[in-house]
Amino acid sequence: MRAVAGEFLQSFLSFLERIGRLARFSFQLLALTPGGLLRGRLLIEQVYNAGALSLVIIMTCGLFVGMVLGLQGHELLQRFGSVEMLGSGAALTLLKELGPVVTALLFAGRAGTALASEIGLMRATDQLSAMEIMAVDPMRRVVLPRFLGGAIAMPLLTAVFVVVGIYGVQLIGVQFFGIDQGQFWSQMRGSVELRDVREGLVKGVAFGVACSLIAVYEGYHADPTAEGVGRATTRTVVISAVVTLLLDYILTALMI
Amino acid sequence: MTSADRPATVGAVRPAADNVVVLRGVHYAVDDKPVFRGLDVSMCRGSVTAIMGPSGTGKTTLLRLITGQIKADAGEVLVDGLEVARLGRLDLYALRRRMGMLFQNGALLTDLDVFENVAFPLREHTRLPESLLRIIVLTKLHAVGLRGAAALMPQQLSGGMARRVALARAIVMDPEILIYDEPFAGLDPISMGVVMRLIRSLNEALGITSIVVSHDVREIAQIADESYLLSEGQVVASGSPQQLRDHPSPIVKQFMEGLADGPVPFHYPAPDYREQLLGGGEGA
Numbered sequence: 412m413r414a415v416a417g418e419f420l421q422s423f424l425s426f427l428e429r430i431g432r433l434a435r436f437s438f439q440l441l442a443l444t445p446g447g448l449l450r451g452r453l454l455i456e457q458v459y460n461a462g463a464l465s466l467v468i469i470m471t472c473g474l475f476v477g478m479v480l481g482l483q484g485h486e487l488l489q490r491f492g493s494v495e496m497l498g499s500g501a502a503l504t505l506l507k508e509l510g511p512v513v514t515a516l517l518f519a520g521r522a523g524t525a526l527a528s529e530i531g532l533m534r535a536t537d538q539l540s541a542m543e544i545m546a547v548d549p550m551r552r553v554v555l556p557r558f559l560g561g562a563i564a565m566p567l568l569t570a571v572f573v574v575v576g577i578y579g580v581q582l583i584g585v586q587f588f589g590i591d592q593g594q595f596w597s598q599m600r601g602s603v604e605l606r607d608v609r610e611g612l613v614k615g616v617a618f619g620v621a622c623s624l625i626a627v628y629e630g631y632h633a634d635p636t637a638e639g640v641g642r643a644t645t646r647t648v649v650i651s652a653v654v655t656l657l658l659d660y661i662l663t664a665l666m667i
Numbered sequence: 668m669t670s671a672d673r674p675a676t677v678g679a680v681r682p683a684a685d686n687v688v689v690l691r692g693v694h695y696a697v698d699d700k701p702v703f704r705g706l707d708v709s710m711c712r713g714s715v716t717a718i719m720g721p722s723g724t725g726k727t728t729l730l731r732l733i734t735g736q737i738k739a740d741a742g743e744v745l746v747d748g749l750e751v752a753r754l755g756r757l758d759l760y761a762l763r764r765r766m767g768m769l770f771q772n773g774a775l776l777t778d779l780d781v782f783e784n785v786a787f788p789l790r791e792h793t794r795l796p797e798s799l800l801r802i803i804v805l806t807k808l809h810a811v812g813l814r815g816a817a818a819l820m821p822q823q824l825s826g827g828m829a830r831r832v833a834l835a836r837a838i839v840m841d842p843e844i845l846i847y848d849e850p851f852a853g854l855d856p857i858s859m860g861v862v863m864r865l866i867r868s869l870n871e872a873l874g875i876t877s878i879v880v881s882h883d884v885r886e887i888a889q890i891a892d893e894s895y896l897l898s899e900g901q902v903v904a905s906g907s908p909q910q911l912r913d914h915p916s917p918i919v920k921q922f923m924e925g926l927a928d929g930p931v932p933f934h935y936p937a938p939d940y941r942e943q944l945l946g947g948g949e950g951a
Contacts, residue, residue, distance in 0.1 A: 533777075541774035544734055544767075545788045545836075546760035552791070 436628050439550060440558055447555040457560025461522040461623070462567055468521055469514060473572040476513060477579020480504060484580070485588050494588070498595040499602035501580040502573075506607050510573035511614035512659055515622055518565055519651035523626040526557050527647040530630030531640035549631075558627045565619025566612060573611065610666050617658055622651045687712040687844060687876045688733055693742035695728065702728050704900035706742070710893075715870050715877040717887040717908075720897035721922060721931050726880040727771075729897070730846055733878070734766060735759045746844070764792060767837030768846040773829035775821040775836070781808070782817040785836045792840065807835040811865060827858025834865060838873070845869065847879045851886050859886060866890055884923055888912075896922060898931065 448454065480501045488494045530553060533539050539549040577599075584590045626647045633643035688710040695703040702725040710716040718726050731737045732744050735751040744751045746762060754762060775784050785804045789795060795803070808814045811831040821829060830850065837845060847866060851859050867890045870877045881887050887894060888908035896904040896911060896919055904911055904919045912923050921929030937943070 536777070537770050537772060537774035538776055540736065541768070541770055541776075543736060544763055545791070545840075546763040547788070547791045548760075 432632070433624075433628055436631070437624060440555060440624070440627075443551055443555050444559065447551065447559055450556065453552075453556040454559055454563075457556045458564050459560075461518075461526070461557070461561040462564030465518060465521045465564070465568055466571065468517055469568045469572050470575045472513065472517055473510075473575035474579045476509060476572075477501070477505065477576035477581075478583050479579075480509070480576065481580040481583025481587075485584060485590075494584075494590055495594045495598055497580065497584045497590060498577075498599035501584075502577055502599045502603050503607060505573045505576040505580075506603065506611040507614075508659070508663075510576060511569050511611055511618055512655060514569040514572045514615065515565065515618035515655040516652055518561075518568060518619070519622045519626070519648050519655070522561055522564070523622050523647045523651050524644045526561060526623070526626035527630035527633070528640055528644045530554065530557065530627060531633035531635075531643045534631070534633060535635040535637070535640055554627045554631055558623045561623030561626065562616070562619045565622065566615035569611065569615035569618075606666075610662075613666070614659065614662055617662060618655050621654050621658060625651050625654065685712055686710060687747050688716075688878065689743070689745040690729070690732065691743045691745070693732065693739045693744060695725070695732065695737070695739050697728075701900050703739070703742075706897075706901060708895055708902060708905075710876060710878055712876050713870075713874050714892040715866065715879060715890050717891035717894040718878065718880045718897065719882055719884065719887060719894055719922070721882070724897045725900065726882075726897060727848055730768070730848055730878070730880055733846065734763065734768060764840060765842055766844045766846060767840065767842035769830065769833050769837050769848060769850055771849040771852055773821075773826075773833035775824075775829055775833055777821050779821075780817070781813065781819050781821070781824070781832050784821065784832060785839050787836065788840050803839065804835075807839050808832075810838070810869075811835045812861065825858075827854050827862070830854065830858070830862060831865070834862070834869075838869060838875075841873065842875065844876045844878065847877065847881070849881055850879060851881055851883045859883075863890055882922075884908075884925070898922075 481497065484497045484501050485494055488496055488500070530539075533549075533553065539553065542549045542552060581595060585592050585595050629643040629647045629650070630640075633639045686709040688708075690706055690708045693703050693706040694701070695706075706729075708718075708729070718729055720726055728737070732739055733746060733751070735744075735754065738752040747765070749758075749762060751759070751762070775781075776787060779787065782804055785807055786800055789800050789803065793800075805814055805817070808817055811834050813828060813831055813835065816824065816828060816832070821832070824832065834850075850862050850866065854862060863886050866877060866879065869875055870890075879887065879891065891908055894905065894908055894911050895902050898918055904914045904916060906914075911919060914920070914923075918930040920926070921931055927933045
């Protein structure tokens with residue numbers, strides 16, 4: 412019993428230590444951010460890597476999620492005789508929940524793992540040490556642009572996901588089930604308010620910051636071995652998914 | 668000029684100011700396992716100093732101490748009169764700008780091509796016009812014989828080429844101290860000869876202080892002015908390569924002649940071989 416309690420205490424302490432290290436890392440990044448925003452070329456490069464290179468997967472998944480939402484929504488609303496509500500219901504669901512959450516999960520799987528493994532491999536192959544010797548701070552040159560690039564790209568990807576998702580709903584609702592096009596769009600325009608857009612945007616930014624931070628932190632602190640980099644990549648996906656869902660609950664509770 | 672032509676430095680009295688790198692009574696341990704136990708080493712300005720020793724004697728750790736990547740548990744590490752462990756981040760970075768280091772694997776930045784790898788320190792630390800930067804980079808690449816490879820990516824280079832590009836990057840800021848970590852490891856004889864000549868010619872042409880960590884005794888003998896042989900956390904012998912070869916100590920003899928039997932055991936401590944093979948126990 413005492414051994415179990417000791418083990419639990421040890422795990423709890425190591426968890427706290429991890430949180431402390433992550434907090435210190437975050438403050439370091441925060442302090443460097445103003446300077447990082449001035450390095451335009453590096454930043455654009457990283458927004459391209461995290462954002463533009465994720466577009467195909469985001470758009471494909473957005474389309475399918477929208478189409479499934481169209482099918483399920485139509486089936487459900489038909490029971491209540493209000494299929495014309497499909498546009499507004501789907502838009503609100505995509506804007507407030509599905510868009511930011513699914514984009515964050517996809518972002519963690521595509522861009523997050525790429526960031527973690529890239530930085531981890533740079534450590535394993537002495538590239539970060541080489542920068543240190545060249546008097547170049549890797550936090551400033553490698554970590555910060557990737558973090559900012561991810562944090563900027565994520566809300567943009569969320570917007571793309573929502574737009575493509577709505578197109579998918581329209582494809583099923585209007586083109587397939589024959590809902591009146593005018594009704595579909597006007598219902599949507601009438602029910603979506605600015606605060607709904609703001610909620611989606613806030614979530615997109617929060618998830619972007621969280622997922623990018625987790626990815627660069629895990630990569631930067633990866634053990635400099637193939638196994639270490641693999642572990643860091645796995646942890647990036649798992650922790651990002653859990654934190655995204657946790658943050659989603661907190662933000663929804665605060666903004667509802 | 669070969670080492671034979673050069674005057675032996677061992678035992679010579681040099682003014683303290685002549686030593687650009689000095690380690691005095693350095694103690695360093697990793698997980699309570701001592702790596703250095705009172706290490707004393709000094710490196711003369713403008714010379715090629717070789718650090719040799721069996722694997723695991725802390726040669727690379729010594730370089731990490733000199734560059735301030737790690738701090739000694741006790742003792743002093745002085746570079747050009749500055750105590751590295753006491754330097755703040757900015758001062759340490761200022762000191763590092765006067766150093767260049769060639770990593771064992773080259774450590775080229777894999778997302779940049781050869782030209783940009785060499786240009787990297789210049790872009791980070793200077794505001795040179797693009798035309799001048801281009802000239803400097805091409806000059807350095809020409810010095811290592813790879814001007815024609817400027818557009819290649821690191822993945823397209825052989826091990827020897829990567830090492831030469833890394834060397835061009837290490838000298839692009841015209842450092843005062845150049846550190847080489849195992850520059851000959853894994854190189855074919857041609858690349859090895861080229862790198863060897865480059866180390867010596869850079870040292871003579873630019874007056875750089877060179878520190879070479881290696882256990883390639885024959886190659887080191889051709890380029891080093893002075894050598895230190897490390898074992899069990901201390902310097903067991905120092906002097907010109909010839910003096911090391913003539914050293915009476917069995918450990919020096921074993922290392923210089925590459926003998927399996929001697930004070931340095933070839934085998935990692937293990938249970939009796941016969942017993943382990945015939946004992947029928949499971950696993951290792």
